[in-house]
Amino acid sequence: MxxxxxxxxxxxxxxxxxxxxxxxxxxxxxxxxxxxxxxxxxxxxxxxxxxxxxxxxxxxxxxxxxxxxxxxxxxxxxxxxxxxxxxxxxxxxxxxxxxxxxxxxxxxxxxxxxxxxxxxxxxxxxxxxxxxxxxxxxxxxxxxxxxxxxxxxxxxxxxxxxxxxxxxxxxxxxxxxxxxxxxxxxxxxxxxxxxxxxxxxxxRGLVGEEIVIKAADRDLHSGYFGGAAANPIHILSDILAGLHDETGRVTLDGFYEGVEETPTQIKAAWEKLGSSAESLLGEVGLSIPSGEKGRSVLELTWARPTAEVNGITGGYTGEGFKTVIAAEASAKVSFRLVGKQDPAKIRDAFRAYVRSKVPADCSVSFHAHGGSPAxxxxxxxxxxxxxxxxxxxxxxxxxxxxxxxxxxxxxxxxxxxxxxxxxxxxxxxxxxxxxxxxxxxxxxxxxxxxxxxxxxxxxxxxx
The missing domain is CATH 3.40.630.10 (Zn peptidases)
Known part of the structure; x- marks a missing residue:
């Protein structure tokens, strides 16, 4: 008609x-x-x-x-x-x-x-x-x-x-x-x-991973063992900190395979929408964009892949203070995917990276939480x-x-x-x-x- x-x-x-x-x-x-x-x-x-x-x-x-x-x-x-x-x-x-x-x-x-x-x-x-x-x-x-x-x-x-x-x-x-x-x-x-x-x-697609780092067979007195025994919280912190370089890019091998640049005309159209770091982040009490340097907040949230830490546990977290070296520590990490990134390859790359950072006398286990392409x-x-x-x-x-x-x-x-x-x-x-x-x-x-x-x-x- x-x-x-x-x-x-x-x-x-x-x-x-x-x-x-x-x-x-x-x-x-x-x-x-x-x-x-x-x-x-x-x-x-x-x-x-x-x-x-x-x-x-x-x-x-x-x-x-x-x-x-x-x-x-x-x-x-x-x-x-x-x-x-x-x-x-x-x-x-x-x-x-x-x-x-x-x-x-x-x-x-x-x-x-x-x-x-x-x-x-x-x-x-x-x-x-x-x-x-x-x-x-x-x-x-x-x-x-x-x-x-x-x-x-x-x-x-x-x-x-x-x-x-x-x-x-x-x-x-x-x-x-x-x-x-x-x-x-x-x-x-x-x-x-x-x-x-x-x-x-x-x-964006999604890959979720929970990792658990185990060291000693029990929580240790930090006076008796501190400085000598592996601390799984230290190991975990090093792993998580190493996920990004100084420019905000994710460091996993092959992470950006399948990621294409957003067409120039599309980015220009997004710029005309008037969204800025101040307008987006100001609503939640922030002002300085994180992530890859040199990209707009709309590009960061709509068209670029991410690695985010969603939760960390380990050691004593109750009231007061307890001087222990925890036996284990864990983190939940999610990756938002774009373009043709392969969720299975991202998961494999992350696990390989984590294993490379765990000392020989410690162990790591992984628990998958979903995986879907962009x-x-x-x-x-x-x-x-x-x-x-x-x-x-x-x-x-x-x-x-x-x-x-x-x-x-x-x-x-x-x-x-x-x-x-x-x-x-x-x-x-x-x-x-x-x-x-x-x-x-x-x-x-x-x-x-x-x-x-x-x-x-x-x-x-x-x-």
Missing amino acids: TNILPVLDRASAGIPASLERLFELVRIKSISTDPAFKADCRKAAEWLVTELRSLGFDATVRDTPGHPMVVAHHDGARADAPHVLFYGHYDVQPVDPLNLWDHDPFEPAVRDAEGGRRIITGRGTSDDKGQLLTFVEACRAYKETAGTLPCRVTILFEGEEESGSPSLKPFLEANAAELKADFALVCDTSMWDADTPAISAGL IQLPYDSALLEKAKSALSDEWPKPAVVIGMGGSIPIVGDFQKMLGMESLLVGFALSDDRIHSPNEKYELRSFEKGIRSWVRILSALAAR
């Missing part, structure tokens, strides 16, 4: 009804982490299936060992139209502490906020019920206007995202042929600011360019392509298990208080999010 104006008009005209549907879904207490709400999670899945069937989707509730999945399919307007898989989650975080909420978290409403804004309040309005419904309501606007969808659409909604998605990988493995599409669409991210939509083109959509991807143009047509400011310092496991699963790239477009704002009391979603984000998906689907379907 080349003329999308009627669809956009329909989407905006239908906002009151769209809000009522969002309210119905938010009222369902689909807290996945608490077994007491198991029935509510199923109720949310069934509600979504009913809505999708009303739009002509072949939609079903699929049981898992945990909470059910929702899978739905709809043909596109043309046989050669692209096939997209849209992902979202219907489960929500617990609401504790309840006394910090200004309103009932499961009784949503549209309320006035500062600056003349209108916000939708309630648990899940931003993460992720309001977000996933922007796509469903965009499909509704198409069906009510054109009678069909411009693309072939498969929908996957899960109910365990907030509790670690234990059923997701087995479900993807068992249903890979059914869920495989040309690419995935994920709406569980944020805008750059209230007027600037964002596409997340990169997600995800990077090519900056010159036609998929990205189409979505960027569509979003820029809808919002006051042009869409920006950003990175994300964290990881979204489902995106890696789509790439690894289904061979699909993912387009991450979300309409949340940084002050939506997701996972916290008084969660909210901007009414403007809800309406323009629906209209944005109308535009994106049209752009993706264009020949």
Whole structure:
């Protein structure tokens, strides 16, 4: 469909009804982490299936060992139209502490906020019920206007995202042929600011390692043995200090294999966003950037790999003072990966480095804590360019392509298990208080999010 104006008009005209549907879904207490709400999670899945069937989707509730999945399919307007898989989650975080909420978290409403804004309040309005419904309501606007969808659409909604998605990988493995599409669409991210939509083109990967250094067979008196016996805290400190050189680069052999420089035009675009060390670090009481020298804070957090120490234990840490040489010391270390860095090679390099620093009469053990590669959509991807143009047509400011310092496991699963790239477009704002009391979603984000998906689907379907 080349003329999308009627669809956009329909989407905006239908906002009151769209809000009522969002309210119905938010009222369902689909807290996945608490077994007491198991029935509510199923109720949310069934509600979504009913809505999708009303739009002509072949939609079903699929049981898992945990909470059910929702899978739905709809043909596109043309046989050669692209096939997209849209992902979202219907489960929500617990609401504790309840006394910090200004309103009932499961009784949503549209309320006035500062600056003349209108916000939708309630648990899940931003993460992720309001977000996933922007796509469903965009499909509704198409069906009510054109009678069909411009693309072939498969929908996957899960109910365990907030509790670690234990059923997701087995479900993807068992249903890979059914869920495989040309690419995935994920709406569980944020805008750059209230007027600037964002596409997340990169997600850093992750490797976690816990190391335990053991020396003597018991804690030792530091007067009797100090200066002669190996101190595992000293050994551990030396290991951790040696992970970086004086320029902030990680020293592991081969660590930067697969790390590519961010294109100059992308870095220039990031500079225009106005984020600085002062603005980013000032919020947490800091001002001096760490990490590799000569790089912006956005490049450091979005496009460069890291080695971070997340915890250290060893020796006496109770009240008062105890002069001992500990028998063992441990640390938890994580690596954020970018580009084509291989998690297995990073883990092997780290372990080899640690072993090289441990004296012959001491020992080290390792405990792995996850490992996933980075995800990077090519900056010159036609998929990205189409979505960027569509979003820029809808919002006051042009869409920006950003990175994300964290990881979204489902995106890696789509790439690894289904061979699909993912387009991450979300309409949340940084002050939506997701996972916290008084969660909210901007009414403007809800309406323009629906209209944005109308535009994106049209752009993706264009020949």
